[in-house]
Amino acid sequence: MVILQIHIIHVSLLLVCVELSWPFAAGMMQWEPAVDSSSSGFIPRVVLELASNTKEEAAAWLLSRIRDPQRNGGAELLVEQLGPGVGAQEKDNPNLFLVGASWPRLLSGAEDVGLFKEYSDGSMRGFTCANKHNFKHFKGEGDGFLSMSECQYIIKHELDTLRAKEETHVPGYTQAKLYPGKSIIRRLQSKGILIQMFPLHDKEDLKRLSFSWYKKVKLSLQPLDEIKHYYGEGQALYFGFLEYFTFALVPMAFIGVPYYLFDWEDYDKYVVFAVFNMIWCTVILELWKRRSASLAYHWGTLSRKKAFEEPRPGFHGVLGFNPVTGREEPLYPNVKRQLRIYLVSLPFVLLCLYFSLYIMMIYFLMEGWALSVHDENPTFWTGLLLFIPSIIYAVVIEVMNLIYRYAAEFLTDWENHRLESSFQNHLVLKVLVFNFFNCFASLFYIAFIMQDMALLRHSLATLLITSQILNQIMEAFLPYWLQRRRNKKMVRKVLKRRIFEDKVLPLPEQVRLEADMSMYLGTFDDYLELFLLFGYVSLFSCVYPLAAVLVVLNNITEVYSDAFKMCHVFKRPFADPAANIGVWQLAFEAMSVIAVVTNCALIGMSPQVKGYFPDSETQLILWTVAIEHGLLAFKFILTFLIPDVPKYIQIKLARLEFESLEALKKKKMEASEVSKKIQ
């Protein structure tokens, strides 16, 4: 009920934003469905693009390895070279290959990757070929049981785990060394022979998805299941979190508006709001864990085991034996990595933080100068001038974040992490610390050193609004504009050669168009943006209650612009079978701890509370600290008390485990009966 009401309001509020995304969609080209390929039965799912100057022997070897049956160590997949399109040009790369797989191969691959599907009794179980007929939507050989994104994920997994046998190097490339067990695709990637590997879009599905997602103006939630179906669990969880976060902010926005309207200049009335803030940010994160677990359960990723991670393509080291797999692979001593982290990366991050502090001080000088100009001769223009330093500072912050981001990526890459997950964790940590400091240091300084609540409010508002506008431009408008240009060029090229109706692109053009699309770099930046917004709201929204409203508005446009860019601007990404939002849950929780501390301090500084301790500032501080400690302790206890997984899912998981145990016991008993009879 509440959700619906809220939705009505947000949709009516945000028709403007919807209208923003409409024209993009209308301008897009449509293309031919991928199914209409030359050889009937072969459905192209994944594209491999080799460098245009790849030696023929290397390409032939790769294709034969991909086609080889599994018992000979091949991947047993189908692969075809993409023919030249209608508008074929000299500069077009001929080395584009389409990869598909037979239906039985996909099923056995689904078992390899440990896919969970719905069983006939409604529970989620690991798929096995032997047991395939007991799964709910399994209808003989044919499509529909595995979604396109699952097929693509399976093909990617099979390609990634295609290993070298006796080859010492890639044929034709003596410097591209191989050794038994080395992933061929990874080596080709790291040597630049394989330029990219990406899954193809599916026109029909995409059309359906975009209509139910962002093209209709109707009261509804996002179609998370469809998003999961098309993009995989990682993407769907991000959009689920974005939606959840937006709804969670709505009560805060509701309280914020009258607060803002009626107590405009009454900065000391924020105690109630700060208390609400603290409870809110603790509770929503706990509830999100439950929501996330129930989503992941229904998508089959909650109890799915992680496969063994291959080393990253860029990982290098001296050849040795992996102690876990016993396979030959490069080893890099952990001590060296630790030295790089603590002696280079850490000092670099600290230096950046110092630099950011320096910029902050310059901002305060500018702020002081603008104020003095305004005070000397206050006009409308000097009043406007007051906002200039904050706007400049906000822009500078965004630019610094961007530059730092590249530096952090470079450094983390140089640290030479073996696994992608460890690389990601170190990158997230580096970026988070800097972004947090960069965005919030000035606010903390104003709040606790200068103790100027009017300036805090003014500064917060400018920072928030400027960064939101910049973000939307950087994130959606810019890539859209680039993509639109590319799109038009391709259409013009095709139109030059032949006249075709309803603007459907033939397969070769479609593949080449997608190959040129920008690469989607994962949900990192999206989560980072939400993290900073969460910071603005949870830390300081008590002094600027409109923050929640702004963030809600931002999130709604964010849904539309993110959905649009996923569907029409970027290459389709491979599915990522995530069971939760990973390291970001931790980041948000850390922020909520900081929020408790900050809000307690703000409450302690409020004139209202100070009024209770007229004589002794010491008493006031001691009480504030004591209450803060109590709240933190309570927060941790709450984290323990609220189960992370809803009861009904716990029961389902326990039942599954129990059944498999019972089945094992029964099997054993039967075996022992048989052996007794034989004796």
Next chain:
Amino acid sequence: MVILQIHIIHVSLLLVCVELSWPFAAGMMQWEPAVDSSSSGFIPRVVLELASNTKEEAAAWLLSRIRDPQRNGGAELLVEQLGPGVGAQEKDNPNLFLVGASWPRLLSGAEDVGLFKEYSDGSMRGFTCANKHNFKHFKGEGDGFLSMSECQYIIKHELDTLRAKEETHVPGYTQAKLYPGKSIIRRLQSKGILIQMFPLHDKEDLKRLSFSWYKKVKLSLQPLDEIKHYYGEGQALYFGFLEYFTFALVPMAFIGVPYYLFDWEDYDKYVVFAVFNMIWCTVILELWKRRSASLAYHWGTLSRKKAFEEPRPGFHGVLGFNPVTGREEPLYPNVKRQLRIYLVSLPFVLLCLYFSLYIMMIYFLMEGWALSVHDENPTFWTGLLLFIPSIIYAVVIEVMNLIYRYAAEFLTDWENHRLESSFQNHLVLKVLVFNFFNCFASLFYIAFIMQDMALLRHSLATLLITSQILNQIMEAFLPYWLQRRRNKKMVRKVLKRRIFEDKVLPLPEQVRLEADMSMYLGTFDDYLELFLLFGYVSLFSCVYPLAAVLVVLNNITEVYSDAFKMCHVFKRPFADPAANIGVWQLAFEAMSVIAVVTNCALIGMSPQVKGYFPDSETQLILWTVAIEHGLLAFKFILTFLIPDVPKYIQIKLARLEFESLEALKKKKMEASEVSKKIQ
């Protein structure tokens, strides 16, 4: 090296304590080995004692169910009634039954309980009968592969999971209802028909164990592997923790002694000590996790899966269907339990805390009175009088803890938890909160409200020493004295009838003697004691540096008295396949967080630090709070940075998982090859 040196010191320091335990051992009776039973081949391992007035049909039914083969739903175990002993009396209970098992039955039971044993390649793997010859110490049929405690654990598990079939009640007892799937043993226990079930001691093993454990005066660590072999992993982990904790305290004791000797009256020099304290208590707990993981790995419990827990014997409710197993069993609505917890237990605990506060205030009144008497007319006797209130208070605290303990057990039982583990967690929580408050409230009051460091030191010393003495008496001397009386009586009784050499008791007498021994109630009280000692040291040892020395001394006597009581005072407990110290790790970590806060506050209050902020108390407090927050944050980061499981074990576990995955893949591949050939 360091460990050895330390050990030399502690042993030479503690010869007194060793001597304390010698006479106990010498006074003990020896008995005949359990192996010499009447029917050759049958080794009695577990004793079942039914009530002496048990109806014959019930006993006969139970025995037949235990003996029935597994395919008929029995336990397939061997069971014999214990014959009357030499000194048989009318009042002796005739219903004592000895349970054993054939060797193949034990092996299949080992597979049922998921025992991990050392594999031929040195890794730890789940035992399976099919694969038995690949395990390291497996030498055909015969003893030695499974330890006595493992056999007993297996038999207990098989008895516990012996389930009712079509019976509606226990024969002869219409009120002892049964339904298909109900554990028979649990029902017999809850109806008082089964009085007890306990494993037998093994004279030879026990002799060996006690010699290598506490009867020799030699430099060595505790024989943890032997303890594990005889008592199981839970016990061994406790003694491992006790030893680890003692060693961890040694550096502190070393710093404490000169500190205490040379700065006797210099209370303000404790800043260094407080800082050391904080680092110490964080680091040792992190390192213990690693030590515990490596012990548990070598004992095979680290990756062992928990079996499905049966409901507690006392659990009652309306009959329904368990949503996990689908079996009929009593259900009790969670809401009712929550109501009992929050509306009865919680207010009760709060009331007890209030009462404890009240007692504390009386103590302060007494203290004030003693001080005024001493000040009026200071003599040697009034000087002694100063110690009286603290001693009385310490005794009262111990008595209150004891009474509260019973109340907590009653309440937790009344809350009607379904699982033993949940019962234990609620009990631990209740007891911990009260004991913590009861023991430390007065110290916190003195430290932070009265700010009287001299009184704090005096009070801490008295509390610590008195509680240690009381504990040792309650824990070892009292049960020893009771057991000795019982022991002597039995020997006298046997001696009356026949003269036998070397004082070896025949089996029936031995079993009856053990049946009369006190029940060992688990490691709860032992951990609780360590927890409180850890509190005294980590919270306040900076004002009384000798605390660490006292705790070290206490721990060493504790090792001896605990070892002694385990071997000679209590019934042998069933092994508990624990992988870590469970909820206690959490409790100790919570204490270490409180220690950081307390020590920071103590540092902030020290005249030394106050000297840096002569003008502003506010500045001092703010700095203290800021540093404390920094330290807490650092502590949490440290918890993340130090891996809980040592690298080499992580690798071993990962290799095992990898191998099983590869094996599965290979099997699948072979199966698909076969099916292809058939087609």
